[in-house]
Amino acid sequence: xxxxxxxxxxxxxxxxxxxxxxxxxxxxxxxxxxxxxxxxxxxxxxxxxxxxxxxxxxxxxxxxxxxxxxxxxxxxxxxxxxxxxxxxxxxxxxxxxxxxxxxxxxxxxxxxxxxxxxxxxxxxxxxxxxxxxxxxxxxxxxxxxxxxxxxxxxxxxxxxxxxxxxxxxxxxxxxxxxxxxxxxxxxxxxxxxxxxxxxxxxxxxxxxxxxxxxxxxxxxxxxxxxxxxxxxxxxxxxxxxxxx
Amino acid sequence: xxxxxxxxxxxxxxxxxxxxxxxxxxxxxxxxxxxxxxxxxxxxxxxxxxxxxxxxxxxxxxxxxxxxxxxxxxxxxxxxxxxxxxxxxxxxxxxxxxxxxxxxxxxxxxxxxxxxxxxxxxxxxxxxxxxxxxxxxxxxxxxxxxxxxxxxxxxxxxxxxxxxxxxxxxxxxxxxxxxxxxxxxxxxxxxxxxxxxxxxxxxxxxxxxxxxxxxxxxxxxxxxxxxxxxxxxxxxxxxxxxxxxxxxxxxxxxxxxxxxxxxxxxxxxxxxxxxxxxxxxxxxxxxxxxxxxxxxxxxxxxxxxxxxxxxxxxxxxxxxxxxxxxxxxxxxxxxxxxxxxxxxxxxxxxxxxxxxxxxxxxxxxxxxxxxxxxxxxxxxxxxxxxxxxxxxxxxxxxxxx
Numbered sequence: 001x002x003x004x005x006x007x008x009x010x011x012x013x014x015x016x017x018x019x020x021x022x023x024x025x026x027x028x029x030x031x032x033x034x035x036x037x038x039x040x041x042x043x044x045x046x047x048x049x050x051x052x053x054x055x056x057x058x059x060x061x062x063x064x065x066x067x068x069x070x071x072x073x074x075x076x077x078x079x080x081x082x083x084x085x086x087x088x089x090x091x092x093x094x095x096x097x098x099x100x101x102x103x104x105x106x107x108x109x110x111x112x113x114x115x116x117x118x119x120x121x122x123x124x125x126x127x128x129x130x131x132x133x134x135x136x137x138x139x140x141x142x143x144x145x146x147x148x149x150x151x152x153x154x155x156x157x158x159x160x161x162x163x164x165x166x167x168x169x170x171x172x173x174x175x176x177x178x179x180x181x182x183x184x185x186x187x188x189x190x191x192x193x194x195x196x197x198x199x200x201x202x203x204x205x206x207x208x209x210x211x212x213x214x215x216x217x218x219x220x221x222x223x224x225x226x227x228x229x230x231x232x233x234x235x236x237x238x239x240x241x242x243x244x
Numbered sequence: 245x246x247x248x249x250x251x252x253x254x255x256x257x258x259x260x261x262x263x264x265x266x267x268x269x270x271x272x273x274x275x276x277x278x279x280x281x282x283x284x285x286x287x288x289x290x291x292x293x294x295x296x297x298x299x300x301x302x303x304x305x306x307x308x309x310x311x312x313x314x315x316x317x318x319x320x321x322x323x324x325x326x327x328x329x330x331x332x333x334x335x336x337x338x339x340x341x342x343x344x345x346x347x348x349x350x351x352x353x354x355x356x357x358x359x360x361x362x363x364x365x366x367x368x369x370x371x372x373x374x375x376x377x378x379x380x381x382x383x384x385x386x387x388x389x390x391x392x393x394x395x396x397x398x399x400x401x402x403x404x405x406x407x408x409x410x411x412x413x414x415x416x417x418x419x420x421x422x423x424x425x426x427x428x429x430x431x432x433x434x435x436x437x438x439x440x441x442x443x444x445x446x447x448x449x450x451x452x453x454x455x456x457x458x459x460x461x462x463x464x465x466x467x468x469x470x471x472x473x474x475x476x477x478x479x480x481x482x483x484x485x486x487x488x489x490x491x492x493x494x495x496x497x498x499x500x501x502x503x504x505x506x507x508x509x510x511x512x513x514x515x516x517x518x519x520x521x522x523x524x525x526x527x528x529x530x531x532x533x534x535x536x537x538x539x540x541x542x543x544x545x546x547x548x549x550x551x552x553x554x555x556x557x558x559x560x561x562x563x564x565x566x567x568x569x570x571x572x573x574x575x576x577x578x579x580x581x582x583x584x585x586x587x588x589x590x591x592x593x594x595x596x597x598x599x600x601x602x603x604x605x606x607x608x609x610x611x612x613x614x615x616x617x618x619x620x621x622x623x624x625x626x627x628x629x630x631x632x633x634x635x636x637x638x639x640x641x642x643x644x645x
């Protein structure tokens with residue numbers, strides 16, 4: 001099991017945003033975290049990456065919690081944020097170098113991987129530029145490159161499909177597939193249901209801080225009585241049920 | 245649109261009032277008075293040593309006039325969001341800009357009058373011009389400033405950058421010519437200035453007809469103008485708008501290479517780059533370093549050099565402490581599998597190296613002014629202080645985990 005979230009209750013203040021979430025992300029699985037704005041997707045992610053502490057419950061990554069072994073936990077995780085976060089004083093090359101240093105990666109291997117990714121995302125010629133001055137889409141590609149040179153067990157991608165051009169989306173999905181084949185898993189939050197339906201193996205439908213449903217597309221279709229339904233249809237049905 | 249201008253102006257005044265409270269605090273006002281008093285004393289002393297007319301007085305005045313002319317830009321108070329929200333009001337923008345131009349004249353006006361007031365004694369002593377001629381010169385300069393602001397208004401309606409530059413050169417050439425005439429025959433100077441500005445004023449509608457307002461350029465101009473102002477204020481208090489600019493500074497690359505690419509050096513790698521390529525802390529450090537070196541070089545008393553040398557070391561180190569938090573807003577710093585202990589250690593090493601560099605430069609400067617025994621004493625004190633400050637004193641201010 002890559003990730004196990006066990007009865008997680010948490011949020012920013014005493015009033016919890018997330019209420020008793022329990023789910024898992026098995027090895028070699030892409031899980032889509034689906035929910036409206038404000039449903040608690042980003043808060044869930046913040047708890048998993050460890051910048052918020054659970055009020056109740058546990059989060060285990062490769063069988064360890066952040067408290068038990070912070071460095072092991074952090075090494076098993078790579079994160080692509082929704083809004084790019086960059087160092088204004090570092091060039092693209094230095095962002096990659098820094099990632100290699102911070103995660104203690106083998107320089108030669110990591111650079112080989114970085115070279116592949118840079119070529120794939122058409123960034124190879126920009127190595128000595130400051131990514132802080134790039135366009136938003138290109139900054140997002142930088143974040144993707146930096147995340148995927150880390151051989152993590154779990155990749156967390158927050159809203160990957162907005163802001164990227166169609167070529168980049170295709171390339172990102174290819175990279176995800178590669179990582180899956182290697183044995184890693186991916187948790188991604190998104191609003192783009194059509195793409196999520198195609199590329200995720202399982203889904204977690206969040207609403208108002210609670211899990212409304214989870215499982216594969218077929219399981220969800222059964223649960224909501226939508227035969228051969230698309231994720232869109234299932235999702236709207238769920239929202240309808242939750243509101244009534 | 246006139247209303248919008250009034251609103252913006254009020255906002256601007258409120259903001260400036262807020263900052264002026266920080267800038268003109270008691271300490272600074274006192275220091276300013278003492279400084280101005282000293283300056284006035286020095287000036288009057290200088291005037292006494294001058295006897296009779298000086299050949300260089302008029303050329304010097306001309307240069308000063310031209311410098312003064314470059315002070316004060318068209319303040320439009322436009323904001324980035326205006327390029328979106330005011331777009332439908334483009335044709336109604338001219339009254340707004342006219343009001344802005346009129347307002348922009350006030351600050352240069354006051355500065356010019358003050359400047360002429362200060363210059364008057366010098367002018368009377370060193371040239372053949374009377375006090376009333378000074379008044380005429382002052383009026384010509386204000387007249388030219390008015391013309392320059394009209395030109396700047398025209399520039400926000402001009403696409404070609406080359407044309408703007410040409411106009412700028414033409415203006416300064418003409419201004420130099422008119423002011424030269426003015427220094428010779430003040431009445432003639434004023435007359436020429438009035439004629440030139442009136443001509444420009446009459447031609448302006450012709451230039452503006454059919455011209456499009458250059459939104460992006462105008463907003464960028466205003467941004468850079470405000471940034472200058474904020475930078476000035478930033479010397480006294482923190483201004484959120486002054487986000488440090490980044491310079492590549494290739495010449496520091498050999499220094500950057502000193503950091504080995506290992507996991508435990510992660511934060512050294514980050515801190516050193518942020519320091520050497522940023523402006524804020526780098527500027528602070530180098531300014532204090534230069535001021536300190538000059539002070540130590542100028543002071544003849546050996547024990548005072550020792551005391552001040554130590555004081556400067558402490559001051560610089562203390563100012564550097566908030567730099568520890570420079571990455572606090574970057575989420576990734578918390579995700580790296582690197583402990584806080586390593587981060588603190590990296591920061592300590594940075595502070596230590598910077599203080600060491602400072603101590604060495606101070607030692608180099610004082611080598612020429614101190615006797616050998618005192619110099620050895622000085623360098624010993626600096627080294628001990630560097631060690632104590634970075635190892636113990638400052639560590640108390642950092643997270644200890």
